Amino acid sequence: MPTLFTAANIFLGYLCILRTIQGAMIYGTNPLQASLDFDVAAKTIGFSFILDGLDGRIARMTNTTSEFGRELDSLADVISFGIAPAILAYVWGVEFAGVDQLQRAGKFISFLFLVCGAARLARFNIQKNPIPRNPGRPNRKYFVGLPIPAAAGMVAAVVHASDNFPITNIYLSAGWAALLALLSFLMVSTWRYWSFKELNLGRPRSPLLLVLMCGVIYAIWNWSQVVLLVIAGTYVASGIAIRAGGIIRRYFARKTPAPDIHQEPQVG
Numbered sequence: 222m223p224t225l226f227t228a229a230n231i232f233l234g235y236l237c238i239l240r241t242i243q244g245a246m247i248y249g250t251n252p253l254q255a256s257l258d259f260d261v262a263a264k265t266i267g268f269s270f271i272l273d274g275l276d277g278r279i280a281r282m283t284n285t286t287s288e289f290g291r292e293l294d295s296l297a298d299v300i301s302f303g304i305a306p307a308i309l310a311y312v313w314g315v316e317f318a319g320v321d322q323l324q325r326a327g328k329f330i331s332f333l334f335l336v337c338g339a340a341r342l343a344r345f346n347i348q349k350n351p352i353p354r355n356p357g358r359p360n361r362k363y364f365v366g367l368p369i370p371a372a373a374g375m376v377a378a379v380v381h382a383s384d385n386f387p388i389t390n391i392y393l394s395a396g397w398a399a400l401l402a403l404l405s406f407l408m409v410s411t412w413r414y415w416s417f418k419e420l421n422l423g424r425p426r427s428p429l430l431l432v433l434m435c436g437v438i439y440a441i442w443n444w445s446q447v448v449l450l451v452i453a454g455t456y457v458a459s460g461i462a463i464r465a466g467g468i469i470r471r472y473f474a475r476k477t478p479a480p481d482i483h484q485e486p487q488v489g
Contacts, residue, residue, distance in 0.1 A: 230297045230298075237301070243255075244256070302338060306334070311331040315397065316387070318394035337408045338373075364413065365411050366409060372405075414459065
């Protein structure tokens with residue numbers, strides 16, 4: 222069963238590439254249909270995100286984990302969260318800006334996104350107990366670097382939030398390329414991101430958590446463009462905020478003079 226979920230993940234990545242190519246081909250003659258193709262491409266990445274989280278949990282629940290399953294899952298992630306979003310990011314955000322130099326830069330940055338994502342997966346596979354540069358709480362588990370599904374989810378969330386019409390403005394396209402470069406860097410960085418692995422939904426939880434989860438699902442169902450963008454953007458920014466906070470704390474720690482414990486008490 223976990224392999225079926227992984228195979229579905231691969232299919233969604235393949236479908237994302239097909240619909241992106243189809244949207245690029247017909248945009249000049251039918252922009253509305255092209256936007257629908259880009260919308261489907263973005264949504265397939267979102268559904269891949271869900272399936273990627275389910276296959277590992279199902280394998281652990283059914284005690285069917287294997288080396289073959291782990292390797293297949295990594296290859297599926299390269300397709301669904303590496304190749305597919307890289308192609309979508311270039312076609313949707315750079316191809317129609319109409320500037321040759323920007324298109325060349327966009328091709329390179331999209332390829333950089335793919336390479337950094339593959340490197341992120343390789344590092345995750347070989348590291349048994351990775352330690353981020355700025356370790357957090359000992360009772361909380363972290364990812365070292367931005368996970369590739371989160372980076373791909375950010376790409377899909379931006380495309381979905383923009384009504385799926387491709388970028389034609391040169392300045393917006395340049396900003397989009399800068400965001401891709403940032404995501405690429407965050408994936409290969411050693412900055413920490415909360416993994417949520419200590420959350421065990423099998424244990425009893427407060428009714429407030431159930432209400433909160435239902436509220437999030439309702440919000441996504443009715444205002445998916447805004448809510449998904451906020452969720453994806455908040456998670457991406459969380460690693461930057463944690464890293465910036467650590468730098469600020471160390472800066473003020475160096476500025477604060479240490480108390481002189483050898484100073485003799487004054488009498489009088």
